[in-house]
Amino acid sequence: MSSALKILLIYTGGTIGMVKNYESGSLTAFNFDSLLKNIPELNQLDCKIDHISFENPIDSSNMNIEHWVELVSIFEDNYSKYNGFVVLHGSDTMSYTASALSFMLENLGKPVILTGSQLPIGDLRTDAKENLITATQLAALQENNEPVLQEVGLYFEYKLYRGNRTTKINAEHFEAFNSPNYPELVNSGVHLAINSQQLFKRKNKKEKLLVHKQMDRNVAILKLFPGISKDLIAAVLNTRNLKALVLETYGAGNASTEDWFIKMLKNAIENGLHIINVTQCSAGSVVLGHYETSSLLKKIGIINGKDITTESAVTKAMYLLGSEVSSMSFKTIYETSLRGEMS
Ligand code: ASP
Numbered sequence: 001m002s003s004a005l006k007i008l009l010i011y012t013g014g015t016i017g018m019v020k021n022y023e024s025g026s027l028t029a030f031n032f033d034s035l036l037k038n039i040p041e042l043n044q045l046d047c048k049i050d051h052i053s054f055e056n057p058i059d060s061s062n063m064n065i066e067h068w069v070e071l072v073s074i075f076e077d078n079y080s081k082y083n084g085f086v087v088l089h090g091s092d093t094m095s096y097t098a099s100a101l102s103f104m105l106e107n108l109g110k111p112v113i114l115t116g117s118q119l120p121i122g123d124l125r126t127d128a129k130e131n132l133i134t135a136t137q138l139a140a141l142q143e144n145n146e147p148v149l150q151e152v153g154l155y156f157e158y159k160l161y162r163g164n165r166t167t168k169i170n171a172e173h174f175e176a177f178n179s180p181n182y183p184e185l186v187n188s189g190v191h192l193a194i195n196s197q198q199l200f201k202r203k204n205k206k207e208k209l210l211v212h213k214q215m216d217r218n219v220a221i222l223k224l225f226p227g228i229s230k231d232l233i234a235a236v237l238n239t240r241n242l243k244a245l246v247l248e249t250y251g252a253g254n255a256s257t258e259d260w261f262i263k264m265l266k267n268a269i270e271n272g273l274h275i276i277n278v279t280q281c282s283a284g285s286v287v288l289g290h291y292e293t294s295s296l297l298k299k300i301g302i303i304n305g306k307d308i309t310t311e312s313a314v315t316k317a318m319y320l321l322g323s324e325v326s327s328m329s330f331k332t333i334y335e336t337s338l339r340g341e342m343s
Contacts, residue, residue: 013057014090019122060090084139098163180283214322253286
């Protein structure tokens, strides 16, 4: 690595940025000015690390569209100045942010690596140091003067995943994330094992970064369960201004074939609502028409979410609605993989 490499570290909040005050025993926000002092190992990476922090760092449960816009604006302003970006983020909604950023950053040619930790950086048994050090190292990886990674990734507990394929699966273990439908991009062991075949390849390298800042919040997620009431479904479908609904169905995209249920969905679709079928299974794919219980959904024009995660499904809907994709082409574009988010 050449020391001319520059990485921008962006702190949004979350457990990773806390230190333990051993006198009081409480956790307090980390002062990023003393980052290198607290993690001297970062000095061994042959790159210059600058950092900025959200003015008011947040627990990621407070993450919202405005924060995503703030983040992409930071990338936009600093894109040409840095070789890679590391985003420190609370783990709770990290998969949503990683998915949203992947859509908001079109033609991304540099790494944006999200990471965080289960234990604060100042804790004795912290997982923060390894996560931060390796995420930074990954953001600085170059080959033939080009960044090796040119997508939004999520690094946690020795694995780099494609961000929009991840989901948080554990609130206790250090291995907090999973990418059930897509292999890891990098495994960190004694060496960094890069799964080159799986890296996202931009279609046209000459295209410049396009930053999208319009995300439409008129979306919803509805998880089906046996016994779900008409009233609940009606309440969701009649939500004012609702434009897209991510419907978490069973197994390979199956749902009740009861008349009232299908009719309600059919009417909503005819009235312009985009309904996206995703599976509530943690792995596998919707296969519309595989069972009779999904044939009717196919017939009424439900959108096939294939093997997309719910996190990606909802942020993709926000992005496409914000991009004002025409109603006619929404389904076709939605069913196309834009950033490697579906197979
Ligand atoms: N509640 C925290 C957050 O998501 C947990 C974490 O940082 O991992 O901000």
